[in-house]
Amino acid sequence: MKAAESRYFLALIPPEPLQSEIQKVKEYFRDTYNSKGALRSPAHITLHMPFLWKEKKESKLINLLAQATKEVKFELKLDGYGAFAPKTIFIKNQESQELIDFQKRLAGFAKRHMNLFNATHNRGYHPHMTVAFRDLKKDDFAKAWNEFQDRSFNKVFEVNSFWLLKHDGSRWNAHKEFQFSL
Numbered sequence: 001m002k003a004a005e006s007r008y009f010l011a012l013i014p015p016e017p018l019q020s021e022i023q024k025v026k027e028y029f030r031d032t033y034n035s036k037g038a039l040r041s042p043a044h045i046t047l048h049m050p051f052l053w054k055e056k057k058e059s060k061l062i063n064l065l066a067q068a069t070k071e072v073k074f075e076l077k078l079d080g081y082g083a084f085a086p087k088t089i090f091i092k093n094q095e096s097q098e099l100i101d102f103q104k105r106l107a108g109f110a111k112r113h114m115n116l117f118n119a120t121h122n123r124g125y126h127p128h129m130t131v132a133f134r135d136l137k138k139d140d141f142a143k144a145w146n147e148f149q150d151r152s153f154n155k156v157f158e159v160n161s162f163w164l165l166k167h168d169g170s171r172w173n174a175h176k177e178f179q180f181s182l
Contacts, residue, residue: 005052007167008061010106011044012076012099013174014129014157019043021155022091025131029089033144035136041172045076045093045127047103047162051116061114062176065164068109071180073160074098081148082128086138089145090128091153099127099159106162 013019022043030036053061077094084090093099103125110116132144159180166175 004055006055007050008053009046009050009165010048011046011163011165012159013042013044013163018155018157022129029132029144033132033136033140035132037134038130038132041165042174043129045129047106048110048116064113065178068106069178069181071102072182073158073180075156076159078153078155080153081151083145086141087136088130088133089148090130093127
């Protein structure tokens, strides 16, 4: 990364008190399974993977993203836990066509207006809220997944905005919220 660039990504961030509740799950993974990687960002559902943007052009980035807010709010239901073996455990959301459609529109906007092409992983878009990953050892993954695979986590929150997150060198921070306008 060049000194004049910062790392950003776009995400949904649940409101309080849900944000704090998910934070406690992440802290449980830190305390019980020594997995603290997920604590380096607020609970979120990624909409666009991390990208580099020139720091001096951050106001342009914010102005562009403000043009992507012609969206209608919708509800998102969180429903239990899922995993990407052998390292990642996450809170699942029920399938949401509204979320899929919004992510596609936002990724298309970012491609057309911001020249950003890395919208999702190569596996396609699989929305989720990570609670343990990367530093979760394989043996601990097996134990944790055995503990969490049938555990319930049923919450609903209203999606009425998206966030620009910015990396400060050690963690991701919620940087700017973009409220839906419709």
